[in-house]
Amino acid sequence: DGGITQSPKYLFRKEGQNVTLSCEQNLNHDAMYWYRQDPGQGLRLIYYSQIVNDFQKGDIAEGYSVSREKKESFPLTVTSAQKNPTAFYLCASGGPTGGGYTFGSGTRLTVV
């Protein structure tokens, strides 16, 4: 079945530690996106990539990094520079027609 897989579902980070969230899609979509959602809030755009080997910063890119070496994969690294990383992280992909996205099931990151 086609879809987007995010892993892990839950992730715990210690202070000063970098962690990487995985996002893989088999929908053959060119564009992929990372969003962050805090309780009671909407989705805020972190990074997006419209093509392999290219990506752009969203509204809240500070403290995050991404790579897009393969069409299927768009991992997000939460660095130690991100001071408040506890949130629900959502990955999405979109096709060439500019329609709506398909979302993965999300990763819930908690700082311990």
Add this chain to the structure above:
Amino acid sequence: QKEVEQNSGPLSVPEGAIASLNCTYSDRGSQSFFWYRQYSGKSPELIMSIYSNGDKEDGRFTAQLNKASQYVSLLIRDSQPSDSATYLCAVRISQAGTALIFGKGTTLSVSS
């Protein structure tokens, strides 16, 4: 800063009633508009997309778009308890490629 505004709610309606959800956006150049439904703890699910002024119907859902007023709405007819969720309005703005900007969402509660 391009914005998408929604009333946070909660919006409470009895079973069988019509629920009306509203959204305004600031980017006059926006061309694509979407409604997502998000159940608690889950990822958003696309339920409607609209690109032209007027109404678009899909089952119990009707999306309405008025670009002159920069306003998009979602009507849910014959509301069911299973419709209880947060509804996110999303807009594709002209300055962010294919990325969507989301509102904070409106929480809908349908009582039986």
